[in-house]
Amino acid sequence: MAEGLYGPTGFFTDAASGPSQHFRTSAHASALFAGAVVRLVERVDAALGHPKAFDLVDVGAGRGELLATVRAMLPEDLARRARLTAVEVAPRPSRLEEEIAWVREVPDGIVGLLIATEWLDNVPLDVADLDDHGRLRKVLVDPATGDESLGEAVDAADLFWLRRWWPSAGRVEIGWPRDTAWADAVSRVRRGCALAVDYGHLRDERPAWGTLTGFRDGRQVAPVPDGSCDVTAHVAMDSIAAAAGTPYEMTRQREALKALGIDGARPPLDLARSDPAAYLRRLSAAGEAAELLEPAGLGGHWWLLHTVGVDGRGSMLL
Structure with missing residues (x-):
């Protein structure tokens, strides 16, 4: 990574x-x-x-x-x-x-x-997953193909963090x-x-x-x-x-x-009649705000x- x-x-x-x-x-x-x-x-x-x-x-x-x-x-x-x-x-x-x-x-x-x-x-971080024996091992990726395999077991520092912050079993991100x-x-x-x-x-x-x-x-x-x-x-x-x-x-x-x-908030419709250009500007800003707030x-x-x-x-x- x-x-x-x-x-x-x-x-x-x-x-x-x-x-x-x-x-x-x-x-x-x-x-x-x-x-x-x-x-x-x-x-x-x-x-x-x-x-x-x-x-x-x-x-x-x-x-x-x-x-x-x-x-x-x-x-x-x-x-x-x-x-x-x-x-x-x-x-x-x-x-x-x-x-x-x-x-x-x-x-x-x-x-x-x-x-x-x-x-x-x-x-960058390591990803780990369980092997067939229920042990957490680091996930390796072949950069040429994207194929995954399991490598070495996670170390003590990884386990310390996982026990406190990501205790659930399964695929984890350290x-x-x-x-x-x-x-x-x-x-x-x-x-x-x-x-x-x-x-x-x-x-x-x-x-x-x-x-x-x-x-x-x-x-x-x-x-x-x-x-x-x-x-x-x-x-x-x-x-x-x-x-x-x-x-x-x-x-x-x-x-x-x-x-x-x-x-x-959308601009009031009255603004469209009194100042169409300002209405369009505020309507565009409302659309941009909606994306930021979604x-x-x-x-x-x-x-x-x-x-x-x-x-x-x-x-x-x-």
Whole structure:
């Protein structure tokens, strides 16, 4: 999985095709999502007392689409103070604004907001399944054919994580690498917040057959780790939340976006008569909002927000 996604010819390291050509995230679906991020940035900025420099770090930034849109929307005062950083393994896009830094590793000492939109689902992990004797063994995949076989037994670290977070028998996805990745990212925030937006599940609702799958050209395909497709698995959200070790709140994207000003309401019909152009613009925005809020789609994503060094605050999301 690591080689297929991040190797020399991996899915995310190929400069010729960006992820947006293969699948659609909230950042790609509508600028309304970026607008909600801006409103969250304003809340975090206020909680921090409007620092001289406000860091906005996007982990798994794709081709920088979210940061570029957010930058254009920031209020003037925040725009002057904002330091925007994209974290991505692919080469820097040639058309990205110079004001957006491009790095391979999450920087230290962040004062502001770190955001990871559909990043953790692509952090490589092992999958295990039961053999004929009821023992959990790691699933191996032939990158040339996609054929599966069972390899070595899971080790002690895997079993420790599984007993706590995925105790049900059957095919399992061993999520501790995501815990480690997220805990490390959150640790880079000195003061502010860290937000993970992803599709995932909780301990009592782990899927019996796992979630590992692939995407190519907007279609779900077999998860063959040969670099030709995205290989992804849902995130154990409660596990990553506990691993970071800081206060957090967690809700679905539908509720978070509504709290940040996106409601998806259709414009009144009277507006169509008085200002048809404005009516069409608002109707289009309502359609985009509906996609972001759809419970069976993007609206069902989880929002996990950690706070670091921010005292005396209520909810940042609700």
